[in-house]
Amino acid sequence: MAPKVLMVAEKPSIAHSIATALSAGQMSSRRGSTEVHEFEAMFQGFKAHYKVTSVIGHVFSVDFPAAYQDWTATDPLTLFQAPVLKTESNPKAHIRKHLSQEARGCGHLVLWLDCDREGENICFEVIDCTGFHTTDDRKIYRARFSSVTEKDIKKAMNNLVAPNRDEALAVDARQEIDLKVGVAFTRFQTSYFQGKYGNLDSSVISYGPCQTPTLGFCVQRYLQINTFKPEKFWAVHPYIIHNGYELKLEWERIRLFDPDVAEMFRVLIVDDGLVEVTGISEKQETKVRPSGLNTVNLLKVASSSLGFGPQLAMQLAERLYTQGFISYPRTESTAYPSSFDYRGALEVLKNNSVFGSHVQTLLANGYVKPRSGTDVGDHPPITPMRSASEDMLGYDAWRVYQYVCQHFLGTLSPDCKYIRTKIDFSVAGESFYCSGQNVTVKGFTSLMPWLAVSEKSLPRLSKGEKIELTKVELYEGNTAPPDYLSESELISLMEKNGIGTDASIPVHINNISERNYVQVQAGRRLIPTALGVSLIRGYQCIDPDLCLPDIRSFIEKQITLVSKGQADYSLVVRHVLAQFQQKFSYFVKKIENMDSLFEAQFSPLSDSGRMLSKCGKCLRYMKYISSLPSRLFCGTCEEVYYVPQKGTIKLYKEITCPLDNFELLIFSMAGPDGKSFPLCPYCYNNPPFEGIDTLFGASKAGSTGKLGKGAGMPCFMCPHPTCRHSLIAQGVCACPECSGTLVLDPVSAPKWRLYCNMCNCLVFLPEGAHRITTTRERCVECESTILEVDFNKKTTPLKDGATLYTGCILCDDLLHSMIEMKHGKSFFKRTGGRGRGRGRGRGHSSRGRGGRKLQDPKMSFRDF
């Protein structure tokens, strides 16, 4: 039998390209966790059966073991010595299983992961999943390729090497350092400040070696603006008229900061009254065409010219890529590979309605060879792959595509050439000049008109000519501070300082904005919030290193030693962590220095209530004001949302309402029999469905107009058909006491119970079960919702220690024997005294599932 070769790439598209190149397109593909392409071809002189598949980025990511996950029980300091675990990044993708299955029976493993440090690390993740290292006769190879072209793929195949463990270990080191440093500082800061202030406007006060310096850049500019002292300055501008054109002359001294001296010059010049042309020079200037487009440059243009943030720009670019309109959008390279088929790439756009004529000119007149640029060896620059029109892509994607085309054609177009003319003047011994420019070759600027050189013609003058002044202006101005940092400037700074990568730069910028450290304002400029400024100024007080970009380069430098085999992996990790641990201890000791800045900006918890849950409209935290009437206040929207009174209210696992995106809350009534139920603050105040006439806590008569305080629609009255928390999902059966429905109390473990959404009826379910949930099934006999019970292993009533059981609480003998009914405290005053009782008022409008017409459920609490 032919030997089997397994080859693994970093993403499905590359696996496909490799298989296509090596099989000349003669492969069969099948679906799996990721696609597998199979074909027969030669391998090291033998006929072999190839299987080419891929992972989807990293297979694993690092985290702390469960024992360290509890914020309150873990001192963040101990995290520096804590063990770390690698867990599957995306367990649902089943990549580990996929690789181990595909590796079975394969004698050779060829690793086609991207040729960078992260790729090298993924190589070892793949090796780990395939179990290749266990048997000696199975061989592991690394393919080193500089582009995903047939030529490079075949070349790599003929020059297989071994994977580089040092490079992979460098990434392991970074992962552990980033995790421990980030999480330790984040937990400490968050707990400290959230325990003191009520209006921090962020659920987490995070710290990270990339996000914090990113914020640092924004705050640095903010402080520069805030501490800027404008200065008055003066400049003298003589004017002349030549052939009817007025010409303003610029001063060689530019400006002076002393008004008396400036005025003296003005008087001298006015007194003289004549300017002499002292020289005329012409110089040929070049504005060079762009080199190939990489991710960072695309993001900068998207932010500064298209108005798209990096996150959106990448989403649009990725969509264009998956639809085949542009090449892979995550690349650092600005140099095209030597084998790049420019003509072919141009042909693609030949008939494009917008660029076609330009392209035809380039094809007919010969295009210019692009500038060299830098080749990082990852992916070629971003180029168009298919012709498209705005109709095909939609406006936003079209604008990104349009830019990719303009830039690509720009790289193949001539440089822009222009002649710069400078005329020098002298008057009263002072030197002035004016300059103009005349474009001789538009070149690439005809495609990218916003970069065009503006034309400015100067009058024809000759040296020695003397001209009368028409007026002399003394301009008075103020020096001005720079503007807030633009997103595009920030991206440049991050790139220059090695903060983040092309793929993660958008994430870091998004992070500092989502945590409310900065706000993106007009023109995509980043304005730090009080929180962002307090943090950075705090670090500057305590330990400026913590927010300087060097913190990243320090880590990079250390792990580079590992990658080059110049330092031992575990020693480096220990050494770097020891330094950060010292910084951490010092930070904790000096936290009051930062706190004094917070004190000036934020109010103590007691004053302001506490941040509880996110508003679905602005996604900011709303404040919970516990004083009566208790309510939520969204400071951004200036909206108040009342919540049920006299009980405790908590965030419900950060679950959001599918209707309005507000985070759900769980309300627990006081007392031992206090029921708990989820509610959406928005729906509670603005019931979304018609026919919810009976609001919880409101008397029927009073519910027509405005809502009374504390009256509203909790999730157990909501007829939403698919939400997990609605009446439809959580309702079990009709209440035996009234026309209401018995609903599962979602947080009643371990004393699981049902309560009525109308009256005070309570039904206790089997005690001590690990979990009781409603299912989508209905009992065939009585139409009650079937419950799934996961019994405790020790107390399970099931045979052989089985724990899982499903059944109807009314018709299933086992479950029915285990339930018990009890009346609780009244939910609310009912005008009609006791409930109407079973058998009447059935068919309550909100009872039902999936739009099915409700019938009287034939259920019976026969033994109650």
Add this chain to the structure above:
DNA sequence: GCAAGGTC
């Protein structure tokens, strides 16, 4: 609830 790095 936490970092940063892949890719979707």
